[in-house]
Amino acid sequence: MKNFSLRIPVVSRGRALLAVAVGLLAGCATNVNTVERAQPQAAPTYIADKRVVTDNTLAGMVRVVAINQSTVSGNLLKVQATIENRKNSLRTLNYKFEWIDRDGMAINSPNETWKSVQLQGRETTTIATVAINPRAVDFVLKLRE
Amino acid sequence: MNPPHFFRPLLGACSASVLFFAGCATAPETRTIDSKGPEALNTASINSQDWASAADQLVQSLLTSNALDRVRTQPAVLAVDRIINNTTLSVDTDLLIKKIRVALTQTGKVAVTNTMGLGERAVVASEAAEMEEMTTGKKQKLKAPDFTLYGKLIQQTDRAKSVTQNTYTFQMSLVDVKSGLTVWEEEREIAKQTKRSSVGW
Numbered sequence: 001m002k003n004f005s006l007r008i009p010v011v012s013r014g015r016a017l018l019a020v021a022v023g024l025l026a027g028c029a030t031n032v033n034t035v036e037r038a039q040p041q042a043a044p045t046y047i048a049d050k051r052v053v054t055d056n057t058l059a060g061m062v063r064v065v066a067i068n069q070s071t072v073s074g075n076l077l078k079v080q081a082t083i084e085n086r087k088n089s090l091r092t093l094n095y096k097f098e099w100i101d102r103d104g105m106a107i108n109s110p111n112e113t114w115k116s117v118q119l120q121g122r123e124t125t126t127i128a129t130v131a132i133n134p135r136a137v138d139f140v141l142k143l144r145e
Numbered sequence: 146m147n148p149p150h151f152f153r154p155l156l157g158a159c160s161a162s163v164l165f166f167a168g169c170a171t172a173p174e175t176r177t178i179d180s181k182g183p184e185a186l187n188t189a190s191i192n193s194q195d196w197a198s199a200a201d202q203l204v205q206s207l208l209t210s211n212a213l214d215r216v217r218t219q220p221a222v223l224a225v226d227r228i229i230n231n232t233t234l235s236v237d238t239d240l241l242i243k244k245i246r247v248a249l250t251q252t253g254k255v256a257v258t259n260t261m262g263l264g265e266r267a268v269v270a271s272e273a274a275e276m277e278e279m280t281t282g283k284k285q286k287l288k289a290p291d292f293t294l295y296g297k298l299i300q301q302t303d304r305a306k307s308v309t310q311n312t313y314t315f316q317m318s319l320v321d322v323k324s325g326l327t328v329w330e331e332e333r334e335i336a337k338q339t340k341r342s343s344v345g346w
Binding site for chain 1 (some may be wrong): 179182194197198206209211213247249252254
């Protein structure tokens with residue numbers, strides 16, 4: 001009896017595997033597409049920031065794109081961070097803003113609590129907070145998984 | 146004296162089982178956590194992190210609206226009205242209101258009146274005012290509120306197969322007493338999905 005086997009070229013097998021992998025990944029992805037004004041009318045006041053990374057996995061997952069600030073209710077500082085999910089799947093990020101007064105002392109406001117935000121794949125969103133103490137002049141944004 | 150060879154495995158097994166059961170009998174472990182942090186237990190109801198998050202978002206919205214800056218002289222006097230709880234949860238609405246009061250008071254833009262509404266220790270404050278009147282013979286001038294704050298908690302439950310979703314809505318409104326107009330309103334939602342185990346009793 002003659003043996004019969006289906007021979008697939010190596011290149012074709014590679015392509016087939018790639019196609020299956022892409023198909024699987026596409027099925028799992030929850031990426032977000034966005035459309036916005038080409039010439040934005042907003043003129044945010046961006047802050048030059050200093051970053052300390054102790055968790056490289058987290059830094060690879062979520063990126064802080066920019067931080068801007070404004071003043072609300074006359075004398076209260078409002079800070080907004082634009083964050084981006086660098087992965088193709090839904091991620092939950094925990095964050096906390098802490099406030100510091102002019103003398104460098106931590107203010108310990110009651111709203112300095114960990115909050116969570118969910119980001120779809122490749123989504124960019126904003127997290128913000130208002131300093132409830134008029135003495136607040138600086139902030140620290142803490143991020144964790 | 147050493148035990149006989151045939152007895153040694155039995156002795157080893159007994160020792161292992163004693164150690165095993167001793168491990169089970171240890172006292173339950175308790176640790177202190179940040180009640181508003183990610184370690185807080187996430188349940189189908191509103192947990193401590195949810196209360197803190199809702200209060201912060203409502204305060205942020207109120208301060209960003211600049212509604213409190215409408216008064217001529219600051220701090221604005223605020224009377225806290227009823228908080229209606231239309232959820233199935235038996236919760237103390239102070240879990241939300243107190244956080245909002247503390248935050249607003251720290252801004253220096255608000256003073257909460259204790260002589261009406263849900264002002265804390267309203268009875269004692271009223272009695273103290275009466276006593277002051279009796280001792281001084283002068284009628285006390287109580288500050289009328291500039292604003293009243295009222296709120297409502299709503300729960301909506303949706304079920305699909307083994308998944309239950311509880312959506313809690315926190316609604317809050319600020320009313321200008323002089324005009325009777327609502328000068329700020331906000332609502333925040335927290336949705337929680339709980340998946341029931343397919344094997345259960």
